[in-house]
Amino acid sequence: MTNTSKAINRRSMLRGAAVGVLAAPALVGKGIAAGKVTWRIQSHWPKASASFEGSLVVMTKQITEATEGAFQFELFGAGEFAKGPDIYNLIRKGVVPMGTASGSYFQDKAQAASFVYGIPGALRESWEMQYAVKLGGLEDLVNEELIPDGVILKSDKVLPTEFVLSKKINSAADFQGVKIRSSGSMLDYLKAAGAAPQYIPGSELYQALSSGVVDGAHWGAATGAKSMSLWEVCKYHYKPGLGLTTDSYIMNVKQYEALEDDLRGVLDTACETRFYERSLEYQLGEAQSLSWGIAEEGIEVVQLPQDVLEMLAEASTKILETEGQKGEIAARAAGVYTSLMKDLGYV
Incomplete structure (x- = not known):
């Protein structure tokens, strides 16, 4: 890990020990006493997304309240300054x-x-991914490379990935060429089973589905499908889940370090506590959303055919192996997965 990363982590731990007193009126720190700091946040979530309100709005309100209004935020939905992959460079350059x-x-x-x-x-359960990201060290491994590039990552939550389609799949033959909005390693995963995945930003997703540009999509799972109105055009919701993923907060390192210690401490603590809270909230929200979708939208929950599942299982093994060969840090990250999967009896 880089010296910069170690310094940030040491400071975070020291501040974490004092979190209980940060919001106490009798112990106002320099940052709180100095007055208002306002950060702009560019989200990859459209404002209609459940995560915009449930993750971003909730956490920033907690920070503002804990700092007695000294740390405030201006929130922007997907595409207002940048969207999707372009957000990283926006943060790295310090535009926001x-x-x-x-x-x-x-x-x-x-x-x-x-x-x-x-x-x-x-991985199969939310807690497994939570463990891998935090206690397993995946977040730290990412920051070994991001911090020298001027960006620091803090994970938002763990959520499942499930896709919805406008058509029913009964066999691997039906799955061939199905156009599914996807991203990252999920593109390779779906392609291995014969689908034709493609990336589409969240702000353009509903239009792409309603116009037939794609046949289906994943935006999280049931919660995402409900909040993004995907079930209006895609009545088939597929299980089992494709996997578990995370959303992330990314910050410009210089602006993060320029915060007064007390403000940065509140920010750090909010990110850590909300990661676990939001991951748990999301599990309940999934059950609630799926029940609503069946009752109110008339969706049908469909199990992927066994021949599709077999192709996906083979693809998963290959993706883990391929990703782990990308370098020394990637090999360590792959080790987090394989070690946990062995402990759980998955391999």
Whole structure:
């Protein structure tokens, strides 16, 4: 890990020990006493997305309240300054200090980014991915390369990936050539089973589905499908899930380090606590959203055919192996997965 990364991590741990007093009125720090700081945040989530409100809005409100209004935020939905992969460079250049992103958007910047995004078909439960990202060290491995590039990542949540289609799939033959909006390693995963995946930004997704540019999509799973109105045009919701993924907050390192210690401490603590809270909230939200979709939208939950699942399982093994060969950091990230999968009896 780089010296810069170690310094940031040491400071974060020291601040974390004092988190309980940061919001106490009797212990106002320099940053809070100095007055208002406002950060602009460019999100990859459209404002209609459940994550814009449930993740970004909730966390920034908590930070503003904990700092007695000293740390405020101006939030921008997908495409207002930049969208998708373009958000990374926006943050790196310091145009805005913070953004949200998927790990699939900066796989060329960090060898472990694909592993934080999630190796499809590898892990099965939300807690497993939470462990890999935090205690397993995947987030730290990503930051070994991002921090020297001027960006620091803090994970938002773990969420499942499931896709919806406008047509029913009964066999591998039906799956051939199906156009599915996807991103990152999921593109390779779906392609291996015969689909024709392609990337489309979230802000353009509904139009692409309603006009027939693509036959289906994944935007998270049930919660994402509901919030993005995907079930209006895609009545078939497919299980089992393709895998587990994460969303991320990314910040400009210079602007992050320029914050007064107390403001940065509140930001760090909010990111850490909301990661676990939001991951749990999302699991409940998935069940609620799917029940709503069946009752109100008339969706049909469909199990992927066994021959499709077999092709996906083979693709998962190949993707994990291929990603792990991209360098020394990638090999360490792959080791986090394989070690955990062995402990769980998956391999």
